[in-house]
Amino acid sequence: MEVRACSGCRRLFNYLAGEVLCPECKKKQETKFQEVRNYIDEHENVTMKQVSEDCEVTMSQIENWIREERLHVEDEENAYFYCENCGKTVHSGRYCSMCKRQLLNELGDALGMNKVQKRKKRKKDTPRMRFIRR
Numbered sequence: 001m002e003v004r005a006c007s008g009c010r011r012l013f014n015y016l017a018g019e020v021l022c023p024e025c026k027k028k029q030e031t032k033f034q035e036v037r038n039y040i041d042e043h044e045n046v047t048m049k050q051v052s053e054d055c056e057v058t059m060s061q062i063e064n065w066i067r068e069e070r071l072h073v074e075d076e077e078n079a080y081f082y083c084e085n086c087g088k089t090v091h092s093g094r095y096c097s098m099c100k101r102q103l104l105n106e107l108g109d110a111l112g113m114n115k116v117q118k119r120k121k122r123k124k125d126t127p128r129m130r131f132i133r134r
């Protein structure tokens with residue numbers, strides 16, 4: 001175990017993994033996340049800047065949540081995230097839906113869970129004809 005200073009309150013704590021936040025700050029952050037999510041639910045077409053100002057969270061924090069796909073920004077102009085593969089604007093995550101699908105096809109086999117999901121889906125959605133036809 002490693003002792004590090006919390007990036008939120010600067011207190012020393014036993015660091016395990018992920019963000020450098022003590023359990024207390026993590027809890028606070030979770031509360032904040034709920035607040036932000038409620039705020040977005042209540043306010044349609046809200047911009048990231050507005051969320052940051054009204055909920056008193058930093059833009060980088062919102063950015064983290066979007067990267068983690070916990071938040072979704074609808075506003076095209078204010079969604080300044082770009083697909084890491086093709087550069088198209090994305091609302092959440094690191095890749096656009098097309099690249100995500102492509103990457104899943106390419107890398108999905110490396111992840112056991114995806115494999116199971118993919119197989120299930122294929123059975124259900126894809127007609128058998130497709131494999132036979134040229």
Ligand SMILES: [Zn+2]
Pocket residue numbers: 006007008009010011021022023024025026
């Ligand atoms: Zn802390």
Ligand SMILES: [Zn+2]
Pocket residue numbers: 083084085086087088095096097098099100
């Ligand atoms: Zn893309």
